[in-house]
Amino acid sequence: xxxxxxxxxxxxxxxxxxxxxxxxxxxxxASRALSVIVNExxxxxxxxxxxxxxxxxxxxxxxxxxxxxxxSTLTGRLIGQYRSQRLTVGVLAVDPSSSISGGAFLGDRxxxxxxxxxxxxxxxxxxxxxxxxxxxxxIFGAIHVLEALGCGKILIETVGTGQDEVDIASVADSVLYxxxxxxxxxxxxxxxxxxxxxxxxxxxxxxxxxxxxALADLKAALGLGRGAGQEGQAWEPPVMAACxxxxxxxxxxxxxxxxxxxxxKSSGEGRARLKTQHAAELQxxxxxxxxxxxxxxxxxxxxxxxxxHKIDPASLGRRILKTS
Amino acid sequence: MNKPLRILIAKPGLDGHDRGAKVIVxxxxxxxxxxxxxxxxxxxxxxxxxxxxxxVDAVGLSLLSGAHLTLFPAICKQLKKKGIxxxxxxxxxxxxxxxxxxxxxxGVDRVFGPGTSLQLIVDYLKETLS
Numbered sequence: 475x476x477x478x479x480x481x482x483x484x485x486x487x488x489x490x491x492x493x494x495x496x497x498x499x500x501x502x503x504a505s506r507a508l509s510v511i512v513n514e515x516x517x518x519x520x521x522x523x524x525x526x527x528x529x530x531x532x533x534x535x536x537x538x539x540x541x542x543x544x545x546s547t548l549t550g551r552l553i554g555q556y557r558s559q560r561l562t563v564g565v566l567a568v569d570p571s572s573s574i575s576g577g578a579f580l581g582d583r584x585x586x587x588x589x590x591x592x593x594x595x596x597x598x599x600x601x602x603x604x605x606x607x608x609x610x611x612x613i614f615g616a617i618h619v620l621e622a623l624g625c626g627k628i629l630i631e632t633v634g635t636g637q638d639e640v641d642i643a644s645v646a647d648s649v650l651y652x653x654x655x656x657x658x659x660x661x662x663x664x665x666x667x668x669x670x671x672x673x674x675x676x677x678x679x680x681x682x683x684x685x686x687x688a689l690a691d692l693k694a695a696l697g698l699g700r701g702a703g704q705e706g707q708a709w710e711p712p713v714m715a716a717c718x719x720x721x722x723x724x725x726x727x728x729x730x731x732x733x734x735x736x737x738x739k740s741s742g743e744g745r746a747r748l749k750t751q752h753a754a755e756l757q758x759x760x761x762x763x764x765x766x767x768x769x770x771x772x773x774x775x776x777x778x779x780x781x782x783h784k785i786d787p788a789s790l791g792r793r794i795l796k797t798s
Numbered sequence: 799m800n801k802p803l804r805i806l807i808a809k810p811g812l813d814g815h816d817r818g819a820k821v822i823v824x825x826x827x828x829x830x831x832x833x834x835x836x837x838x839x840x841x842x843x844x845x846x847x848x849x850x851x852x853x854v855d856a857v858g859l860s861l862l863s864g865a866h867l868t869l870f871p872a873i874c875k876q877l878k879k880k881g882i883x884x885x886x887x888x889x890x891x892x893x894x895x896x897x898x899x900x901x902x903x904x905g906v907d908r909v910f911g912p913g914t915s916l917q918l919i920v921d922y923l924k925e926t927l928s
């Protein structure tokens with residue numbers, strides 16, 4: 475055996491061990507595998523392939539909503555509900571990377587530290603690393619690691635979103651949209667974007683004034699008609715109240731999520747969503763690969779040519795992508 | 799693009815004074831690190847579990863209560879127990895100079911006292927972890 479093939483085979487062996495470790499439920503192995511996947515090392519595709527084989531059976535729950543609505547605290551409450559049913563839970567919490575320093579403050583975990591030492595809970599904080607839309611490019615790869623780990627429920631918490639971050643809808647099976655009293659009237663709730671993608675709506679901080687009006691406004695807006703692409707669905711998105719701080723409403727919320735999961739599995743909508751998810755995963759992969767390849771081909775000479783008007787951006791772009 | 803280094807900042811024990819920890823979190827974020835903060839009143843087990851699940855490059859401990867000689871070594875022990883051997887542990891807070899040798903022996907690589915410049919901590923992490 476040559477030295478090179480010996481090295482390659484040692485590496486394959488190490489990876490097989492890592493994959494086996496994750497499948498056995500080893501949190502340390504899952505953590506190392508997640509790092510390989512999210513850092514997009516040169517061999518991460520081969521590792522991701524193994525985890526992809528384990529995908530498709532866990533319920534992936536997206537938790538979305540504006541910053542400060544209580545997404546993390548509510549996530550903590552849902553973990554408690556699932557643990558009381560002896561289900562294993564994975565959490566992927568995404569927070570924004572600074573576009574200036576590249577650094578990030580990942581602050582979701584501190585809201586759910588009470589579950590830190592529970593062997594049935596695995597929590598990983600992820601930085602958005604340049605992706606706009608509330609998620610990170612490696613999100614699918616990370617989900618597949620947690621699926622291989624054996625998590626029955628996977629909670630994906632997005633960056634606090636504005637009005638049009640809807641990527642979570644093509645990542646999760648069930649989308650929980652978290653809002654609070656005083657987030658605006660029904661006119662706000664009628665706008666396109668984030669409000670269109672909720673499978674369940676929660677008015678959190680229900681101990682604050684204005685809860686009933688917020689519930690009524692949301693119901694009124696949802697009662698005006700189905701969203702585009704949702705016409706054929708039998709699922710009516712429920713509007714619920716919760717107080718994540720006290721835990722009020724958490725059991726009902728877990729119940730609604732279970733009903734949605736049952737609906738997905740029994741209606742064919744679940745399979746349709748899985749297909750949408752795989753399409754999005756493929757799209758993310760292509761975007762990353764094409765962009766990275768193209769960026770690597772941009773030379774300083776080419777930039778100089780643009781400065782001296784020898785070439786325009788579109789022509790240079792075509793040359794880089796080798797299209798005519 | 800190099801992958802950002804990941805740092806866990808933790809506050810063990812019964813000490814609610816976390817302004818210092820938050821200043822460090824902020825400085826590291828601005829220096830390009832991905833920083834995870836545990837919040838206050840954490841047990842050594844909770845901190846070690848967080849370090850493992852987050853696969854961090856370093857763990858920074860902040861303590862002002864005087865219990866560092868008990869808690870810092872306990873955390874190093876928990877990290878080893880979880881099989882995390884290559885993580886850098888550093889500390890800060892109100893820690894008398896005469897205690898530093900004992901902490902180093904327990905596995906704390908470096909202790910930063912009040913008044914340390916943030917740039918010094920950033921440079922230390924970048925150099926040690928590169």
